[in-house]
Amino acid sequence: DTAVSQTPKYLVTQMGNDKSIKCEQNLGHDTMYWYKQDSKKFLKIMFSYNNKELIINETVPNRFSPKSPDKAHLNLHINSLELGDSAVYFCASSSLGGVENIQYFGAGTRLSVL
Amino acid sequence: GNSVTQMEGPVTLSEEAFLTINCTYTATGYPSLFWYVQYPGEGLQLLLKATKADDKGSNKGFEATYRKETTSFHLEKGSVQVSDSAVYFCALRDSGAGSYQLTFGKGTKLSVIP
Numbered sequence: 001d002t003a004v005s006q007t008p009k010y011l012v013t014q015m016g017n018d019k020s021i022k023c024e025q026n027l028g029h030d031t032m033y034w035y036k037q038d039s040k041k042f043l044k045i046m047f048s049y050n051n052k053e054l055i056i057n058e059t060v061p062n063r064f065s066p067k068s069p070d071k072a073h074l075n076l077h078i079n080s081l082e083l084g085d086s087a088v089y090f091c092a093s094s095s096l097g098g099v100e101n102i103q104y105f106g107a108g109t110r111l112s113v114l
Numbered sequence: 115g116n117s118v119t120q121m122e123g124p125v126t127l128s129e130e131a132f133l134t135i136n137c138t139y140t141a142t143g144y145p146s147l148f149w150y151v152q153y154p155g156e157g158l159q160l161l162l163k164a165t166k167a168d169d170k171g172s173n174k175g176f177e178a179t180y181r182k183e184t185t186s187f188h189l190e191k192g193s194v195q196v197s198d199s200a201v202y203f204c205a206l207r208d209s210g211a212g213s214y215q216l217t218f219g220k221g222t223k224l225s226v227i228p
Contacts, residue, residue: 043158048215103160105157105158105159107157
């Protein structure tokens with residue numbers, strides 16, 4: 001079983017559209033994250049939720065809205081997509097209270113905005 | 115604030131060559147240090163970690179030693195293989211209860227040729 005799974009793996013869409021990326025983890029973790037990786041492989045955190053509550057919200061346009069229906073899911077909705085949103089988006093999870101607090105990553109969603 | 119600086123890539127080596135990827139950090143307190151690896155088309159995976167000064171993390175023939183005096187965590191492998199071709203990320207996490215946010219370096223792409 002995949003520990004952190006994201007769907008879709010690839011997403012190609014037109015400018016101005018609205019799209020969602022889903023993430024689920026089956027590790028029993030209480031904290032989930034969204035990262036954006038640009039074309040130069042630079043990885044930057046966007047959001048983090050702990051027990052369905054937002055705990056990190058970096059400087060990200062309001063067009064990006066995370067939603068966590070429960071501890072095992074953290075979805076990312078993007079409104080009015082722009083060319084600059086093209087990137088690979090990674091979901092991750094960890095156990096905040098755990099001694100090791102290792103983050104486990106999904107395989108990524110490659111978003112291409114045309 | 116925290117920051118991680120990695121050597122610029124890409125790095126190209128012949129099989130069985132010795133690998134060093136430099137990583138230095140800036141942080142308050144005593145962070146935990148990590149190396150993550152991203153194979154082509156996949157998400158990040160934890161390669162190794164060290165949680166206190168002079169700790170040595172090791173995995174799959176890779177090693178890194180937490181050097182507080184030089185604020186460094188250089189990644190080394192004695193004999194690389196083609197299958198080691200990937201992007202390597204150095205990261206740190208603040209010390210203290212409830213710390214969870216990772217700060218990543220910009221990644222170093224390694225290509226190993228037969």
